[in-house]
Amino acid sequence: MAFNLPDLKYDYNALEPYIDARTMEIHHGKHHGAYTSKLNAAVEGSSLEDQNIEQILAGAGAHGAAVRNNGGGFYNHNLFWEVMTPNGEGRPGGEVLQAINKAFGSFDEFKSQFSNAAATRFGSGWAWLVKTDSGLVVTSTPNQDNPLMDVAEVKGLPILGLDVWEHAYYLKYQNKRPEYIEAFWNVINWAEVNNRFGS
Numbered sequence: 001m002a003f004n005l006p007d008l009k010y011d012y013n014a015l016e017p018y019i020d021a022r023t024m025e026i027h028h029g030k031h032h033g034a035y036t037s038k039l040n041a042a043v044e045g046s047s048l049e050d051q052n053i054e055q056i057l058a059g060a061g062a063h064g065a066a067v068r069n070n071g072g073g074f075y076n077h078n079l080f081w082e083v084m085t086p087n088g089e090g091r092p093g094g095e096v097l098q099a100i101n102k103a104f105g106s107f108d109e110f111k112s113q114f115s116n117a118a119a120t121r122f123g124s125g126w127a128w129l130v131k132t133d134s135g136l137v138v139t140s141t142p143n144q145d146n147p148l149m150d151v152a153e154v155k156g157l158p159i160l161g162l163d164v165w166e167h168a169y170y171l172k173y174q175n176k177r178p179e180y181i182e183a184f185w186n187v188i189n190w191a192e193v194n195n196r197f198g199s
């Protein structure tokens, strides 16, 4: 199967002032576009052509760098665009809030742990909220790795992710990654996070 770059469900400028339009345009069109086309090139003619992205990621450790990096990049950005919205409500409700309270004690404690994971991921990578067999867990991964991969330290279903590569924030925030992380909380699509939690 060939993988396709998905359209965004909102305009490039819709997440302003938290994430600027130029960053969104380059991030989606160029970066995500490149991960998608390179993933297609990497699986072309191999048995991976018959697998969906989740199956490919589950075997990432054996597939080599091109599949691991571009497969992760393809999946991670698909998730990232969907867990953001121009109509962010700030705080979650529903089942995911109950699970957050159970795992972290409070939303504020979860926010603190997630922000810290994002801020302290050295170099390029992602912060994640992960649904595991033992409840919700905060973790981070390097490069384009994610918790669906067999090589991940913490494995499970990612239900919220934050891209902390410099390409995600440098035009607007330069070296101030913590300001970008703080801005992210204004654009989280908690309805989508709840959907993923329930799936």
Ligand code: MN
Residues within 6 Å of the ligand: 027, 031, 077, 163, 165, 167, 168
């Ligand atoms: Mn990115």
